[in-house]
Each structure stands twice: as structure tokens, then as C-alpha cells.
Amino acid sequence: MARPPELLEDVLDGIDTLLVFSPSGAYYDRVKDVEGADVVVVATENSVGAETFVELPLAFDDVKERIRFGIEGALTEGAIEDGDELGCAAPLFGDDIDMVARTKVDESRHSGIYDLFANSRAEPGVIRDVFEVAIELGQKGQKGKPVGALFVVGDAGKVMNKSRPLSYNPFEKSHVHVGDPIVNVMLKEFSRLDGAFVISDSGKIVSAYRYLEPSAEGTDIPKGLGARHMAAGAITRDTTAVAIVLSESDGLVRAFKGGELVLELDPEEY
Amino acid sequence: MQVDFSPVLDPDFRYVLAVAVLFAGLALGYLIGRVNERLLLALDVDKAVEGTSIERMAHDIGASTVSLVARLTSWIIYAFAVLVALEVARLTVQDAVWYPIVGFLPSVVIAVAVLFFGVLAGDKAELFVSERLRSVKVPEMSVLPKAVKYSVLFVAALVALSQVGVAIDALLVLLAAYVGALIIFTAVATHQLLTSAASGAYLLLRQPYGIGDRVAIGEHEGIVQEVNVFVTRVEDDGREYVLPNHLVFKRGVVVVRE
Numbered sequence: 001m002a003r004p005p006e007l008l009e010d011v012l013d014g015i016d017t018l019l020v021f022s023p024s025g026a027y028y029d030r031v032k033d034v035e036g037a038d039v040v041v042v043a044t045e046n047s048v049g050a051e052t053f054v055e056l057p058l059a060f061d062d063v064k065e066r067i068r069f070g071i072e073g074a075l076t077e078g079a080i081e082d083g084d085e086l087g088c089a090a091p092l093f094g095d096d097i098d099m100v101a102r103t104k105v106d107e108s109r110h111s112g113i114y115d116l117f118a119n120s121r122a123e124p125g126v127i128r129d130v131f132e133v134a135i136e137l138g139q140k141g142q143k144g145k146p147v148g149a150l151f152v153v154g155d156a157g158k159v160m161n162k163s164r165p166l167s168y169n170p171f172e173k174s175h176v177h178v179g180d181p182i183v184n185v186m187l188k189e190f191s192r193l194d195g196a197f198v199i200s201d202s203g204k205i206v207s208a209y210r211y212l213e214p215s216a217e218g219t220d221i222p223k224g225l226g227a228r229h230m231a232a233g234a235i236t237r238d239t240t241a242v243a244i245v246l247s248e249s250d251g252l253v254r255a256f257k258g259g260e261l262v263l264e265l266d267p268e269e270y
Numbered sequence: 271m272q273v274d275f276s277p278v279l280d281p282d283f284r285y286v287l288a289v290a291v292l293f294a295g296l297a298l299g300y301l302i303g304r305v306n307e308r309l310l311l312a313l314d315v316d317k318a319v320e321g322t323s324i325e326r327m328a329h330d331i332g333a334s335t336v337s338l339v340a341r342l343t344s345w346i347i348y349a350f351a352v353l354v355a356l357e358v359a360r361l362t363v364q365d366a367v368w369y370p371i372v373g374f375l376p377s378v379v380i381a382v383a384v385l386f387f388g389v390l391a392g393d394k395a396e397l398f399v400s401e402r403l404r405s406v407k408v409p410e411m412s413v414l415p416k417a418v419k420y421s422v423l424f425v426a427a428l429v430a431l432s433q434v435g436v437a438i439d440a441l442l443v444l445l446a447a448y449v450g451a452l453i454i455f456t457a458v459a460t461h462q463l464l465t466s467a468a469s470g471a472y473l474l475l476r477q478p479y480g481i482g483d484r485v486a487i488g489e490h491e492g493i494v495q496e497v498n499v500f501v502t503r504v505e506d507d508g509r510e511y512v513l514p515n516h517l518v519f520k521r522g523v524v525v526v527r528e
């Protein structure tokens with residue numbers, strides 16, 4: 001008769017690297033000298049003093065997202081390589097580690113999401129909030145009809161100087177931030193009209209209805225995307241902002257940084 | 271207690287009356303206790319006291335804060351009922367023994383209630399402050415919630431003690447010294463922050479310049495990236511100047527329009 005731990009042996013057998021998510025100090029002490037695998041700690045902060053550490057800019061609720069993000073981060077930081085076999089130990093139900101999983105690093109699935117959150121000018125929480133609004137807008141649309149929207153996040157001063165108003169700015173003299181409860185409704189309502197939303201580094205909604213006029217020279221975005229995506233790509237090339245676009249035609253949410261498409265999400269999958 | 275007992279001179283009837291008073295008191299006490307419990311639950315007091323030391327203490331003895339308070343009100347009324355019944359039955363050997371105690375009881379009850387709410391408020395304040403400071407990972411900060419808690423407790427104890435007539439003049443002087451020191455310390459230490467916040471309130475309300483405007487504050491010129499209560503962030507050529515808002519008022523601000 002096999003004891004339960006032995007049944008799980010092949011899950012962690014032959015892994016190259018063990019990713020440990022938010023371990024307690026005692027757990028890390030047990031895990032750090034484990035034989036046959038490197039240990040990478042993934043957490044919101046390095047409270048255990050780990051040697052190889054990947055910072056999570058957000059505490060992802062979804063474990064799958066957290067693991068994917070951790071892998072992207074470790075890949076970006078060079079702690080793991082394409083084709084590595086990974087073991088992941090993470091907390092799922094409680095605060096302590098209570099699950100293990102196995103996965104393989106696949107460079108081709110590298111989406112650049114880690115870089116987007118961790119190395120952007122705007123705060124990670126702000127980018128996440130904007131993503132949430134875009135995804136929600138993509139799922140529900142405006143009164144049942146698909147709707148498009150363009151959010152330019154960060155470096156707001158420069159973005160404002162590279163754009164002009166299409167109409168009066170509904171956010172003039174207001175101090176609302178993305179993530180405030182009422183704001184999602186306002187953003188949805190204003191997404192009906194054309195133009196971009198400009199959001200500052202700290203999440204303040206600076207303006208709506210902006211017509212972006214960056215120099216689009218040399219912006220290379222996939223063929224078939226429209227003017228909204230072109231404007232998004234171009235503005236992120238001209239400034240240090242990040243642009244998050246909800247496509248009206250195919251309903252996908254795309255993120256641009258440095259003039260390039262870094263992330264493509266289907267709102268229906270969330 | 272000058273109750274007119276003239277129609278009931280008969281001692282037997284007095285005993286019956288006393289028993290009736292006693293039972294009425296017990297029923298009333300029980301009813302008020304129940305109503306009190308319902309009322310406290312309806313006011314969400316049980317959720318408000320969650321996690322405080324009183325709730326934990328109550329939990330240890332197998333009760334909750336709400337049921338303890340409800341039971342306390344019942345017991346106070348029971349005690350009064352017993353005293354009144356004894357009085358009606360004229361069973362007290364010497365009247366003088368009861369009167370000071372009965373007269374003193376309300377102050378004691380109020381003092382206990384004040385202490386009770388003091389401990390609750392202190393715990394709540396401690397929880398609130400530590401919750402707000404949770405993202406600040408400075409170990410020295412853990413002193414602050416404790417300080418807040420004991421300050422609240424100190425004031426509550428003072429009120430309770432004055433309620434039962436204990437001399438608290440020395441403690442009052444201590445409190446005054448403490449509060450005075452706190453005010454002076456805050457005023458001196460956060461002087462710049464306060465002036466910045468006052469200027470920031472004006473800047474946010476009136477918005478003489480906004481994000482995207484080119485401004486010069488003192489010798490720093492650039493494009494405004496962010497305005498909050500305390501600072502204005504101005505960026506120029508890859509340099510981001512974080513300027514305290516009181517500079518805007520002290521040095522003035524130039525809004526550059528080409």
C-alpha cells in the first residue's frame with residue numbers, strides 16, 4: 001500500500017526548478033536546500049530573504065494567473081529557461097502552501113504581461129484596474145452592442161501634450177480614479193463617444209474624448225487592426241505610457257507598450 | 271423612600287405586594303435584557319466589536335459582548351427589584367445601609383459602561399490604525415496603534431473615575447501635558463506637510479494648472495504629471511521634480527502658454 005505522498009511523487013519528479021509562491025519563513029527554510037532543483041520564490045515581497053526572487057506586482061486571486069505570471073517573471077529575470085520542467089507550490093485555499101502543480105516553460109506563450117505590469121511607469125494596481133474595466137466592457141458592451149475603447153495609462157502630462165480634445169472634457173475638475181466604484185459606469189458611458197481616455201500614473205482620470213496625434217512613423221502593429229490600435233501603438237512609442245485597447249470589431253483587449261503589441265486577451269475567457 | 275403605604279397597613283399584604291414587585295421586576299429585567307439584545311444585534315454591535323479584546327474575553331467565558339451587555343442590564347434591574355421588594359416588605363433592619371448604596375449605584379453603572387465603551391473604542395482604534403499601517407513595513411510603527419489604544423483607555427478611565435467621585439486632578443494634569451506635547455510635536459514636525467496640504471486643497475479645488483500644462487515653480491520648469499494633496503510632480507527632459515505644494519504658494523507658479 002502506498003502512502004498518499006508517494007502517489008504525488010511523479011508530479012515533482014525530475015523538475016528543474018521549483019517555484020514557491022508566498023512561502024512562510026519556516027517553509028522557505030525547509031525548501032531552500034532541496035536537492036535536484038533550483039528554488040525560485042514568487043511573492044509580493046521578499047520577506048524570507050530568498051536568493052532568487054520574482055516580485056508579483058499584484059496579489060492575483062486566481063492561482064493559474066499567479067503561476068503564469070510567476071513563470072513569465074522568472075523567465076524575464078532569467079531564473080528559468082525555455083523547456084524547463086517546473087514544479088509549483090502555492091497557497092490555494094488558505095494562507096499556507098496547500099497545492100502543487102507541474103508545468104513546462106513555453107517561451108512561445110510568453111505574453112509580456114510581467115513586463116507590462118512590473119516595468120511600466122504607472123502603478124501596477126492602476127494597470128490592473130484599467131484591464132478590468134476594459135475586460136468588463138468587452139464582456140457586456142454598451143447596451144448589448146460591442147463597443148471599442150482606448151485607455152492611455154501613465155505619462156499623462158506628455159500624452160495630453162500630444163493630443164487634443166474632441167469635445168468638452170467630462171473629467172475636468174474632477175478627482176476620480178480608476179477603481180473607484182462609480183467610475184466604471186462613467187467610463188462605460190463615455191466609451192460610447194470616440195476618443196481616448198487619458199489616465200495618470202496614480203490612476204486619476206485626466207480626460208476623455210482625446211484625439212491622439214503622435215507621429216505614427218515607424219509604428220509596426222499587426223495588419224488588419226484599425227486606427228484605434230494604430231493610435232495606441234503610436235502614442236506608446238512617443239511616450240512612456242501604456243495603452244490598453246478594446247477592439248470594437250473582434251472584441252479582444254490588447255495592450256501596447258513601446259509601440260509594440262505585448263498582450264492580447266479575450267474578455268470572454270475571464 | 272417615602273412611599274405612601276397607608277391603605278396597606280396590614281403586614282401580610284405588604285409581603286404579597288413585595289413578592290409582586292419582585293416578580294414584576296424579574297419579568298421586566300428579563301424583558302429589557304431580551305429587547306436590549308435584539309436592539310444591539312439590530313444595530314450590528316456584534317459585528318462592530320468583532321476582534322476586540324472584550325469580545326475575545328467574552329468568548330472565553332462562552333458568551334458574546336452583546337449577550338453580556340444584555341445580561342448586565344437584566345441583572346441591574348433584578349438588583350433594583352430585590353431592593354425595592356425588601357423596602358416594600360420593610361425587611362431591612364436599618365434603612366441607612368441601603369440608601370447610600372442605591373444612591374451610588376447609577377454612578378457605578380455609568381462608570382462601568384464608560385469603561386466598557388472605552389475599552390471597545392480603544393480596541394477599535396488600535397485595529398483601525400494598525401489596519402491602515404499594514405502596508406507600511408516599518409517595525410517601529412507598531413508602537414503607534416498601542417499608543418492610540420492606551421490614550422483612549424486613559425481618557426475613558428478618567429471619565430469613569432470622575433463619575434464615581436475619585437480625585438483625578440493629578441491625572442488631568444498628566445493628560446493636559448500629554449495632549450499639549452502631542453499638539454506641539456505634531457505642529458512642529460508636520461508643519462511643512464500641513465502647509466503643503468492646505469495649498470494642495472486649494473490646488474485641487476481651483477485647479478490653476480492641471481496635468482499636461484507647462485509650469486514653472488521656483489526654478490523648476492516642466493510639464494505637470496500629477497497633482498495630489500501634498501506634492502506636484504513636474505517632469506522636464508526625463509527629470510521628474512517632486513515639489514511640495516507649499517512651494518507653489520511661497521514662490522508662486524508660472525503657467526507657460528506658448
